[in-house]
Amino acid sequence: MSVARRNLLLFLGVAGLIVLTGFTQSWNAALTIVNMGLISAVMALGVNIQWGYAGLYNVGTMGFVALGGLATALVALQPVSGAWQAGGLRIVTALLFGAAVIVVAAQLYKRMPKGLPRFAALAVVLVGGFFAYRWILDPAAAGVEAINPALQGNLGGLGLPVLLSWPAGALLAAGAGWLIGKTALGLRSDYLAIATLGIAEIVIAVMKNEDWLDRGVKNIVDIPRPVPFEVDLQASEAFLSFASNIGANPVAASAVVVKLLYAGLFLAVLLALIWLSEAALHSPWGRMMRAIRDNEVAAAAMGKDVTRRHLQIFVLGCAVLGISGAMLSTMEGQLTPGAYQPLRFTFLIWVMVVVGGSGSNLGSVLGGFLIWYLWVQVEPWGNGLMALATSGMADGSPLKHHLMESAAHMRLLVMGVILIAVLRFRPQGLIPGK
Numbered sequence: 403m404s405v406a407r408r409n410l411l412l413f414l415g416v417a418g419l420i421v422l423t424g425f426t427q428s429w430n431a432a433l434t435i436v437n438m439g440l441i442s443a444v445m446a447l448g449v450n451i452q453w454g455y456a457g458l459y460n461v462g463t464m465g466f467v468a469l470g471g472l473a474t475a476l477v478a479l480q481p482v483s484g485a486w487q488a489g490g491l492r493i494v495t496a497l498l499f500g501a502a503v504i505v506v507a508a509q510l511y512k513r514m515p516k517g518l519p520r521f522a523a524l525a526v527v528l529v530g531g532f533f534a535y536r537w538i539l540d541p542a543a544a545g546v547e548a549i550n551p552a553l554q555g556n557l558g559g560l561g562l563p564v565l566l567s568w569p570a571g572a573l574l575a576a577g578a579g580w581l582i583g584k585t586a587l588g589l590r591s592d593y594l595a596i597a598t599l600g601i602a603e604i605v606i607a608v609m610k611n612e613d614w615l616d617r618g619v620k621n622i623v624d625i626p627r628p629v630p631f632e633v634d635l636q637a638s639e640a641f642l643s644f645a646s647n648i649g650a651n652p653v654a655a656s657a658v659v660v661k662l663l664y665a666g667l668f669l670a671v672l673l674a675l676i677w678l679s680e681a682a683l684h685s686p687w688g689r690m691m692r693a694i695r696d697n698e699v700a701a702a703a704m705g706k707d708v709t710r711r712h713l714q715i716f717v718l719g720c721a722v723l724g725i726s727g728a729m730l731s732t733m734e735g736q737l738t739p740g741a742y743q744p745l746r747f748t749f750l751i752w753v754m755v756v757v758g759g760s761g762s763n764l765g766s767v768l769g770g771f772l773i774w775y776l777w778v779q780v781e782p783w784g785n786g787l788m789a790l791a792t793s794g795m796a797d798g799s800p801l802k803h804h805l806m807e808s809a810a811h812m813r814l815l816v817m818g819v820i821l822i823a824v825l826r827f828r829p830q831g832l833i834p835g836k
Contacts, residue, residue, distance in 0.1 A: 470727020575724025761835020
């Protein structure tokens with residue numbers, strides 16, 4: 403069997419599973435899997451660009467996805483009335499001052515010789531700068547957070563169309579990736595993983611605690627949507643007539659139409675990213691990146707700037723992750739900093755890349771759909787399996803209760819088994835990279 407036919411059969415198999423879900427459960431559930439699969443495929447592409455192209459072990463994907471989600475709030479929300487007068491400009495001043503302190507400290511570290519004078523100068527700049535930064539920021543943040551804290555308490559956004567937040571999310575994540583890459587890419591792969599994981603946790607901690615930025619753990623629930631609301635469709639005479647003509651329930655039909663509209667937007671982004679990624683991979687630049695991935699010493703001996711190229715590919719991967727985060731928040735219509743967990747936004751994405759095939763863009767897409775489908779479906783399958791296995795036990799049996807309670811964790815077991823099985827029997831993945 404040819405490679406192209408085998409790949410087509412793999413994609414058709416996953417599509418068949420989703421169609422089967424539509425027939426056996428509901429088309430609303432099937433389209434939800436499709437939309438989340440499209441977003442997961444974009445996330446997997448971002449990780450694959452870093453790992454499959456350059457061998458960079460980024461375990462901080464959660465942080466870059468969260469920054470993409472933050473971009474939707476900063477771009478699409480309306481500015482909060484009175485927030486900028488209450489302290490917005492002072493907050494911006496504090497942030498600029500903090501950045502200036504870091505730049506001054508970096509210059510002192512580079513220009514002064516090692517010894518006690520350099521240590522003392524850095525201590526004065528950093529400690530003094532921190533207290534000055536808090537002195538500028540804290541009163542301004544308190545003033546902004548006091549404005550209607552039950553519903554607002556933040557600066558708001560720019561009031562622009564929400565679709566503009568997708569490229570803005572890419573820029574925000576790419577900027578953070580550049581700052582991180584300048585300091586962490588010189589580390590060995592295992593230390594790079596630890597550094598990126600720690601920085602991702604810092605990003606989430608900031609988003610949870612800085613209410614003036616994104617309302618923190620109080621969440622933002624009114625992010626505008628690029629598609630109509632279901633209730634607006636149900637109030638439209640044209641849509642009601644359309645639903646009546648096809649014999650569909652208007653409530654169910656409105657949910658399906660909205661999900662189809664989202665799927666069209668997400669598919670357009672995914673296809674554009676695949677096209678750009680494939681073009682880059684098969685260009686001289688892509689061949690150079692693969693040469694650096696396979697043997698950094700040999701590539702450096704041929705005159706390639708390995709560190710610079712690593713930074714370049716790291717930033718590109720972070721930008722793709724930022725786009726996926728913005729897409730996710732747009733679809734959900736909310737920003738929930740507490741929902742960004744390493745299990746969902748780091749481990750699961752890595753499973754998608756490994757199962758699909760490292761270095762293969764099509765493999766990442768396949769892994770995104772397949773693993774997300776299993777992630778969603780394994781839990782109800784586990785409940786049914788446990789119900790069948792315990793059907794002969796008494797209703798009050800402690801063992802039956804324990805087994806039924808444990809069914810919710812079946813998805814973790816299955817993901818672990820899948821990962822181990824793939825690494826053991828097909829480490830190159832379902833669609834290997836060439």
